[in-house]
Amino acid sequence: MFDKLKMMNQARELQKKMKDIVIDVESNGLKIQINGKQEINSVEIVDETLLDRKESLENSIMNAVNDANSKAQREMAMKMQGEMGGLF
Numbered sequence: 001m002f003d004k005l006k007m008m009n010q011a012r013e014l015q016k017k018m019k020d021i022v023i024d025v026e027s028n029g030l031k032i033q034i035n036g037k038q039e040i041n042s043v044e045i046v047d048e049t050l051l052d053r054k055e056s057l058e059n060s061i062m063n064a065v066n067d068a069n070s071k072a073q074r075e076m077a078m079k080m081q082g083e084m085g086g087l088f
Contacts, residue, residue, distance in 0.1 A: 014080060023075060025068040028060035034068040036076050 018036030025032050029047025034040050043061070050057040 017079075018076060021075065021079070023068065023072050025064065025071055027064040027067040030060055030064040032064050032068040034072050036072060036079070038069055038072050040065065040068070 015037070019039075021036035022041065023034050023036070025034070026046065029045065029050050031042075031044040031046055032040060033042045043064075045051065045057075047060075050060055
């Protein structure tokens with residue numbers, strides 16, 4: 001019982017820390033900043049030619065967000081593994 005309570009407290013603490021972790025990704029002419037909770041903080045269009053091509057811009061946004069989410073998931077998994085003693 002005590003172990004479960006301890007694990008739950010550790011998980012809560014880790015969730016609080018996740019929001020403070022910032023991950024920057026540049027992909028497909030866009031820069032995206034995402035936090036450890038996978039909330040997007042900012043989007044910047046680096047390749048301004050995307051503004052002239054609606055479908056290309058939409059695809060670039062989708063791909064860049066997916067890349068940022070994947071990177072955030074990997075980083076959070078590594079952090080959780082380290083902080084939770086390899087329980088995940």
